[in-house]
Amino acid sequence: MKTKLITLFLLLNFTAFAQVLRKRTTLLMGSKFEITIVAKDAQTAEKNIDTVISEISRIEFLISDWKPASQISQVNSNAGIKPIEVDREVFELTKRALYLSKITGGAFDISFAAMDRIWKFDGSMTEMPTADAIKKSVEKVGYKNIILDSVNSTIFLKLKGMKIGFGALGEGYAADRCRNMMLKKGIKAGIVNGSGDMSTWGKNPKGNHWTVGITNPFLKDSLYTIVPLKNSAVVTSGSYEKFVVFDGKRYSHIINPVTGYPATGLTSVTIFGPDAELANGLSTSIMVLGKEAGLKFINQFPKFSCIMFGDDGSIYHSDNISDKMIKKWKKEL
Template sequence: MLAVKTISPNNNSVIFRRSLRLMGDQFEISVVGDNPAWAEGCFDAAVAEITRVEKLLSAFGDDSCINAINRNAGVKPVKANAEIFRLIDRSLQISELTDGAFDITYNSGGNDDTAFENLNGGATAKTMVSNANYKNVVLNAAEQTVFLKEPGMRIGFAANSKGYAADRAKYILQLQGVSSGVINAGGDLLTWGNQPDNEPWTVAVADPSQEKEVFANVAISNMAVASSVYTEKYATIVDKKLLGSFTPKKGFPVSKIKSVSIISTTAELADAMATPIMAIGINAGLYLINQLNQMAAVIIDDHSRVYTSKNININ
């Protein structure tokens, strides 16, 4: 579990905050400044951008680009707008990096509202993952088209949409003159600048089962932090109860890791990498993170043991 730690200011600047529900989750936007009216205008601009991203990535509505791509799976390529095309391209690169542990594709099972936690009795994990393969997404950069090769394939951005929205909101806030701030997107954090007393933003990291017992503080100014926590959610699949955390390739439950926190330069990348590392496992996950620049990880296993990637500074 993560929480931003703040220090009382010793100058005229203070931290202004606005909390509200966006993208189906709780967001808190914080900006450092000395003018309440200015801060309110900044909040309005950030909320408008997050709302725009939510609509952009929606798979519903006749004007939805994602809906058009999904509808034409196995039929024909669809021209995407530049923003969605770039997001899909980056997502496929992360899929390649994680050997498919991160994957924006899934099988609709005949119903686009279907998800692992809402499977009907006639669906199986095997059926749901059969066409979930990022390699079946064909991008044409020259034509800016996206083609899903297999009928029934779908793409969705549940795994990285909040992170992307946070990155976009940060960009808009910086255009508004916000030199220091924090965006908390449902527990995932994006920070820039420093606190009012010029100290860096820090994050308190705790075991999910002992949230009040902080074991580490990590400086995260100008970084993003995203966490994935193992929870025992159940889904009915062929009259059997299976844990709701699945490996993308096999469709069976994952255990041994209790939580993963990823620190990266963008919220989109941190958001996208957190769950795959949980699926990959501790050793392979840390090995992967250690090969990447400007990325770090803190992992807690099911015995409450803490593992960190190299060069991470935990106080």
């Protein structure tokens, strides 16, 4: 009788804590979003996936520079004319992006949206653009010409033809916001993955941490390591699929906003940290800064860590990732 009671208790206890996982993929912000929710039942999980999609759509209609009615599009269409009042949420996101632009010396620049697309990475380029064309392509780029008025919550672009855009930074912001929203609603585990900008929380239904595999871009059929994600975000910027080669030199599709030339030296940068928004900005910046300046830069952010692959196949990591940690992670392969 005692054994039966214990068995019944274990069954009831398991049922009380059993969780189901639901996943859905959809197109948002011009990118593929994959939303994973772990909840007490399928209906609750699906309902909260709907909530996440609604929230991302709301953010998209605020900050998308390709939607004419969005607040950012209004800012861009009034460049050189007048300041535009925006919601506080949009203002604060722009303020954070502008700060990142400043601390990277323009390696990240939210006014990159005005850059002329003279570089082609679809196989059609047969020669490099001229130096004059490259210089002209970034004439309207420059975060120092963005004026923020905190009192009136306005954004003003000083030069006619200037534009700001959030690109993947916006996807990271949306992923973080949805994670925080789900936690407030009592959803204890899930993943919001915006085209590779992943924001995770909690554990999978088996009680294990979510994990992500890091691919060596020079050995695409095998993983370099598997990293456990403990309520953290992960973002990768890379040029292993989009690049051109001239005179034996590899040029990334990630353009340096200051010079107009493609980034060189690094093939991919993966950032781990507490939020996807900043992680995205850091990964893009490091691709532009290069190995030495990039490592020096990331080490100023102790809550964030990185693994990077050089164009020559060499592998580097931030000071807070030890060889011992990587060896431990590799055991999971």
